[in-house]
Amino acid sequence: MRFNVHKKSSTPIYQQIYEQIRYRIQTSMIKPGDQLPSLRKLSQELEISLLTVRKSYQLLQKSGLIVIQSGKGAFVKGVTKRSSKVLNNFSWQDELNVNITRSQYSLNRDRKYYDFSQAILFPRLLPNQFLAQEMQSLLRTNELVLATYGPIQGDRELRIELSSYLQREQGIKADPHEIMITSGAQQGIDLIAQTLLKPGDTVIVESPCYGAAIDVFTNKGVNVISIELDEEGIQSDLVEEVCQKIKPSLLYVNPSFQNPTGILMSRQRRKELVDLAELYHFFIVEDDSFGEIYFDDISVPPPIKTFDKNGHVLFLKGFSKTLAPGLRIGLLYAQGSVFDWLYAVKALMDIGSPLLTQKAVLAFLRTERMKQHMEKLRIALQLRRDHASDLLSPLSDYVQFQVPKGGFNLWLKLPQNVNTFALLKKAQEHNVCFLPGEACFVHKPPHAYIRISYSLLSDTDLNIGLQRLNAILSAEI
Template identity: 55%
Template sequence: MKIHIHKQSTIPFYLQISNQIAQRIHSGLLLENEQLPSLRILADELSISVLTIRKAYKWLEKNGLVWVKPGKGVFVLKKTNRLQEKKDHSNWQQTLGINVVRSQYLMNKESVTYNFSKAVVYPRLLPNKFLAEETQKLLKEDASILTTYGSVQGDEELRIEISKHLLEFQKIRSNHENIIITSGVQQGIDLVAQAVLKPGDSVIVESPCYGGALDIFINKDIHIIPIEMDDEGIRSDLIEEVFHRFKPKLLYVNPSFQNPTGISMSSDRRKELVELAERYNFFILEDDSFGDIYFEQSIRQHPIKYYDRDHHVIYIKGFSKTLAPGVRIAAMLANGPIFDWLFAVKASMDVGSPLLTQKAILPFLRTDRMRNHVEKLRIALQLRRDTSVDILSNETNRLQFQIPNGGFNLWLSINEPAIDIFDLLKKANEKDISFLPGVACYNNKTNEPSFRISYSLVSEDELSIGLVELCKIINQF
């Protein structure tokens, strides 16, 4: 078993070990009744004490993941989906077998002043006035645009401009005929899941992972295989291990300033993933929602799609987050037979994304406005990141985090594993503060007291006030 101990982490060794074993149990890498290494063998492999391994195994036993046979060893119990709520059959709706198991968005439904739960840009940082003027101009010139269906594939003019944009900014050569316009990245992920996967199929995801993608896979009854990350992104060495037991059809990754951790995958790791996809014949679904938001010290990486020579990578580029969330525009680039499958699913889903919003962003892509806007947005978000880091570092000593070089998010861990993150969220909500509990980013229960804050949605004043108050809550908790 390949277990990594991060000796600089404040998370106790036994919890690091138990979390990694738990992930393997939930993903199916460790099968029912499979025996775990003995205390002595695992302690020798990791160069730590037998007592630490015993404590890790005790935690696994307490949480119903393993059972101990005296004199024989420790064995894996039957895998269960620990996030799925028990159905209340006294409720007639539950008896209909509704198959929506979970949604990360149910965790923060109420409106709060200090909203750190959503990875969305503060509205005043976006080109609202320009987009409003362009929309009005479009309607004045041709009101019939409201009564016209857009094409299933998306407006051709927009696809041509996006193809040019991908070449200039992502260095990806593409033909506009291989691009499908979707209503945001979320719809793109859903399209791929419907086109490629059927219930029971396996998909590999990063762990932790973007909760919206997990919601899609879980609710479609897809077998999710979470693979942990290191400083270079998802661990490619564990992907090969997966293929000894499963044949995943898809790997979903968010490689640039990953949501939720902020980790940016190294170029070597990106190349390795393409090599693995070619060797084992699976698709890589690359979610590029944050790649444009890199800060000054960041080395900008080519997308995984840049290295794709045999059509294994389906690339989704989001424009909603950096331009206008209300527009809901993303572009999906796919080559080979998969394109026709995606086109067919898109046609059955909505017959095409709204034409008005597609036309509205054309002037942005055709001029330097997009470049200038994104440059200003990077500066503004870097200032917010720096403010967040300063406050969280100075106002409490109970948090651990890495400083991201781009994106919208900070991934935080509390140094005390006994803390219940939902109790903390309840206390925060009482002070008009929200954040995203880390459990939303795992497909199974985790004992890590982790959570994500997004520094992008609130004003600078609200950011400072809200984070100082959150630190007070954490200190008093």
């Protein structure tokens, strides 16, 4: 059982340990009846005092999460004796010290039919038939595509086409030689972390933030500092305050229709972040997974990368959200020596993304189909956003949310005393699931939040599922 503590963090060490154990219990990474490390063992491993560990355990016991038995140890509440658990041939694994401390995906391992937890598209909104026909055609005309490793950097034709797409749609002048194909934006985040971060480094993230990005950084053993958002995005003045105290290695942002809040970062704020990166010499990881999903004919500011002159911005774009989750196509655009470093790590990671899937999307990007698809997608998702907002509006006395101008999600603020994990269990009993807001924070948030993704279900199921969720919230809050 491994823990990451950062002695220079503003969060006390006992609180860091408490939050990591609490999160693992609530996400079932630690099971009822599991024994926690002894006070002495944990204090030695983390090089902290026994009193600090004891304070963490006392807080966990006070929260009703563990039971401390005199002379025996601390156990996760539910089964108080480890011997009462059924032993099997795999029980030796429980004693190992593994490199995973948190994962948002543990929250909804058992997906429910009315699934609001995943920010992905309803399959029938995607160009499945065209892509399937394209793959069949590729296999008929070139069977050897299955017997060929894709280039580590990615298919050259696809990189050229993506370069044209970025310039045409987002004003980014990207050299194809500086583009790398990834298995979605998520691999890009992990690739950057593998390449640039080591334990003890500092990463700044938005608060709240895309939970899987927090997972990547936390599991790398880095010090993750979160900065609150306002209506214009991450607050650049607070970023500078951190930079004056601690030199960050990375700033991770999701500027266009931020996941989970849907906030659209202003043009001025984007430029200010680049200025700070140049002044304090850190990288900005710009995750642009939702930039084209805008509603109400609003004007989306240009990507942060367009303001970058000296290679401070690492630009990520995923096409899984909008084109084909099953193909897992994304891109990473980086300039300078960092590209060579990323290339070397990518080679160790997978020796290149699958070639067949890269070739399959090529024809779609080369025609007007991509533009037409995005236009239809925006209309369909705007209707879903409006319908979801209307169905949840009767709860406005105790549920607060801003109607987003793009993206896939509604971010709901609930009364402070609500336990979102208990609420999720109640919802699962009615075949409904959502994402508890704690997955999107580095530390326990001061209020209760949940994220509702209106993108995945059919129109009929969206209506039924939201009515069920409405009833659950009305009864439980």
